[in-house]
Amino acid sequence: MHPLAEKMLRKSALPSIYCPGCGHGTVLNSFLRAVDKLGVYDNLALVGGIGCSGWTPVFIKADTIHALHGRAVAVATGLKLAQPDRKVVVFCGDGDCVAIGGNHFIHAARRNIDLTVVMLNNNIYGMTGGQVAPTTPYQARTQTSPRGNPEQPFDACELARAAGATYIARWTTAQPAQMAKSMREAMEHKGFAFVEVVVQCPTQAGRYMYGTGSAVDLYEMLKTNSVRLSKAGELGAEELAGKIVVGRLLQRDDRPEFTEGVYGLCQAKGV
Amino acid sequence: MALTVEIVQGNEACVKGALAAGCRFFAGYPITPATEIAELMALRLPEHNGAFVQMEDELGSINAVVGAAWGGMKACTATTGPGFSLMQEGIGYAAMTETPCVIIDVQRGGPATGQPTMPSQQDVMQAKYGSHGDYEIIALCPSSVQESFELTVKAFNLAERFRVPVIVLSDEIVGHTREKLRIPAEVEAIPRTPPAAPPDEYKMYRPGPDGLLDGMPSVGQGYNILVESQAHGEDGNRKGNDIATSAKVIEHLCSKITGHAQELTDIVTLECDEAEVLVVAYGSVVRSAKNAVRQARAQGIKAGLVQLRILWPFPDEALVGLASGVRKVLVPEMNVGKISREVQRVLGKYCEVISLPALGGELHTPTKILKQLGS
Numbered sequence: 001m002h003p004l005a006e007k008m009l010r011k012s013a014l015p016s017i018y019c020p021g022c023g024h025g026t027v028l029n030s031f032l033r034a035v036d037k038l039g040v041y042d043n044l045a046l047v048g049g050i051g052c053s054g055w056t057p058v059f060i061k062a063d064t065i066h067a068l069h070g071r072a073v074a075v076a077t078g079l080k081l082a083q084p085d086r087k088v089v090v091f092c093g094d095g096d097c098v099a100i101g102g103n104h105f106i107h108a109a110r111r112n113i114d115l116t117v118v119m120l121n122n123n124i125y126g127m128t129g130g131q132v133a134p135t136t137p138y139q140a141r142t143q144t145s146p147r148g149n150p151e152q153p154f155d156a157c158e159l160a161r162a163a164g165a166t167y168i169a170r171w172t173t174a175q176p177a178q179m180a181k182s183m184r185e186a187m188e189h190k191g192f193a194f195v196e197v198v199v200q201c202p203t204q205a206g207r208y209m210y211g212t213g214s215a216v217d218l219y220e221m222l223k224t225n226s227v228r229l230s231k232a233g234e235l236g237a238e239e240l241a242g243k244i245v246v247g248r249l250l251q252r253d254d255r256p257e258f259t260e261g262v263y264g265l266c267q268a269k270g271v
Numbered sequence: 272m273a274l275t276v277e278i279v280q281g282n283e284a285c286v287k288g289a290l291a292a293g294c295r296f297f298a299g300y301p302i303t304p305a306t307e308i309a310e311l312m313a314l315r316l317p318e319h320n321g322a323f324v325q326m327e328d329e330l331g332s333i334n335a336v337v338g339a340a341w342g343g344m345k346a347c348t349a350t351t352g353p354g355f356s357l358m359q360e361g362i363g364y365a366a367m368t369e370t371p372c373v374i375i376d377v378q379r380g381g382p383a384t385g386q387p388t389m390p391s392q393q394d395v396m397q398a399k400y401g402s403h404g405d406y407e408i409i410a411l412c413p414s415s416v417q418e419s420f421e422l423t424v425k426a427f428n429l430a431e432r433f434r435v436p437v438i439v440l441s442d443e444i445v446g447h448t449r450e451k452l453r454i455p456a457e458v459e460a461i462p463r464t465p466p467a468a469p470p471d472e473y474k475m476y477r478p479g480p481d482g483l484l485d486g487m488p489s490v491g492q493g494y495n496i497l498v499e500s501q502a503h504g505e506d507g508n509r510k511g512n513d514i515a516t517s518a519k520v521i522e523h524l525c526s527k528i529t530g531h532a533q534e535l536t537d538i539v540t541l542e543c544d545e546a547e548v549l550v551v552a553y554g555s556v557v558r559s560a561k562n563a564v565r566q567a568r569a570q571g572i573k574a575g576l577v578q579l580r581i582l583w584p585f586p587d588e589a590l591v592g593l594a595s596g597v598r599k600v601l602v603p604e605m606n607v608g609k610i611s612r613e614v615q616r617v618l619g620k621y622c623e624v625i626s627l628p629a630l631g632g633e634l635h636t637p638t639k640i641l642k643q644l645g646s
């Protein structure tokens with residue numbers, strides 16, 4: 001076992017539940033590296049939702065709450081208020097985060113509560129077998145959009161921005177080092193930090209949406225479709241269609257953080 | 272601090288009880304007739320270095336309570352029917368993960384939006400069976416402002432001891448009635464205690480001989496806790512596809528409550544000696560029933576009252592113990608007769624059990640109960 005895994009993985013929870021070729025392992029890997037580099041391993045509190053993505057923290061030997069589908073951010077809100085000094089990190093899928101959990105997501109961003117939310121976006125419902133997700137592209141085929149998806153997808157980063165998040169980054173599994181760096185920045189950032197990672201899902205998205213169950217093909221697709229934010233500005237709408245804009249999309253420090261407000265405002269008033 | 276006497280609402284008494292019991296976290300969403308609890312928590316919690324958050328909905332509220340509980344705080348929420356329904360998945364989560372927390376349900380009439388400002392006792396079964404799957408909880412039923420305080424304190428203490436969500440089933444009458452509250456100088460509050468076992472020997476979900484868990488570790492205490500709502504083994508790892516382990520978890524969740532049913536019996540009796548006819552009541556209805564029983568005794572009718580202060584687990588044995596010589600039992604309640612079926616189950620073979628439902632938000636008048644006592 002790699003020394004990082006030796007130190008940080010919950011061996012009793014292994015082997016992982018992930019399918020061969022799944023991108024979630026890359027995200028776990030990047031996260032462990034980010035934690036190690038930041039030196040915050042002993043100060044973590046992790047929350048996962050339900051779905052393949054929500055399992056990520058279960059494999060990590062740290063304080064972990066495996067919450068209900070969609071409720072990870074709500075659980076994390078209570079946890080952060082109880083333990084303001086902890087690095088509270090949430091792992092969730094796109095369905096977990098912005099479908100069933102959408103309301104908690106936008107309100108946590110609005111409050112600017114100091115959480116790091118990592119959304120693993122495979123554009124589909126993985127765990128339940130390949131149904132349409134709020135991130136599934138228009139007209140894409142899934143198990144519940146057999147004739148093509150009639151819905152328009154969310155851009156979760158834009159949603160987070162509009163709701164009031166103060167740190168936003170997006171990467172794919174083809175940029176693991178950059179992803180780890182953004183996770184570090186997100187954990188260091190005071191306020192609601194959102195890191196979206198677009199991951200390959202050979203078993204569900206691969207089979208139903210892209211017509212290939214090959215992790216290598218899907219990974220190549222992520223790689224070739226990624227466009228750095230700095231480059232994206234030079235491209236027109238047509239050139240950007242189907243592309244994944246990656247990079248640090250937002251960092252601002254002009255909005256007060258919620259936990260500090262909850263405790264600080266009361267003190268200021270001398271209550 | 273000496274004993275203090277105040278005139279307050281039942282809802283306010285719940286807040287005072289919660290704070291006295293050590294509650295330091297409240298997450299809720301406003302709904303009548305529970306709103307005063309949230310409002311007062313928002314005002315008072317900061318004085319105790321606690322945190323109040325008005326969540327975006329009731330699903331968020333109960334889940335934030337779960338998060339705060341594992342963060343080391345005693346935590347609660349308050350709501351009524353529609354919100355209580357929305358919380359059910361989270362209450363089941365708390366039951367499965369053995370998370371201590373308190374949910375105050377100030378009952379109003381339903382279903383759906385129902386009767387926003389009218390009292391009812393229609394949620395008694397939802398309190399017990401509201402979430403999916405098999406599990407047990409504890410539910411307490413105050414009938415007065417004083418009991419709102421005392422039973423809220425008790426709810427927090429039971430939550431800690433049994434590591435279970437505890438429900439305080441108040442109702443609109445109790446919640447909004449203003450009457451005398453005597454707050455004792457000292458309130459017994461069971462503290463949150465970390466496990467006796469050190470982290471390397473500790474198992475998240477290993478029950479002791481009494482079926483209860485060894486203290487409660489919080490985030491940040493070095494236990495690397497794994498709070499898992501799938502059926503799990505003692506170490507917290509999922510075992511949802513393992514029949515024997517899953518069965519064991521469910522048995523444990525149920526028996527840790529039912530196995531302590533005697534300890535969890537909380538009954539107050541009035542005039543039960545040599546009673547021939549009994550009233551079994553809980554919540555607001557107790558107020559009318561007391562009056563009716565006193566009037567009946569004055570008229571020479573051998574009537575008695577059994578007040579259930581803990582509704583779940585149901586006090587089977589205690590009821591049987593009180594039923595000898597009793598010919599008839601009346602169960603007045605502000606619903607279609609839900610608890611009367613429980614009483615029928617327990618006492619049906621000893622005596623006649625008569626349901627006295629009151630619907631639409633009406634509280635039984637003493638006269639209505641008295642009439643039945645005499646017949």
Ligand SMILES: Cc1ncc(C[n+]2csc(CCOP(=O)(O)OP(=O)(O)O)c2C)c(N)n1
Nearest residue numbers: 050051052053069093094095096125126127
């Ligand atoms: C209340 C509720 N509804 C539905 C489910 C079933 N369910 C489990 S995971 C999941 C979707 C998972 O998709 P996503 O969040 O995108 O994560 P992924 O598995 O793709 O990583 C659903 C619908 C559930 N567990 N709870």
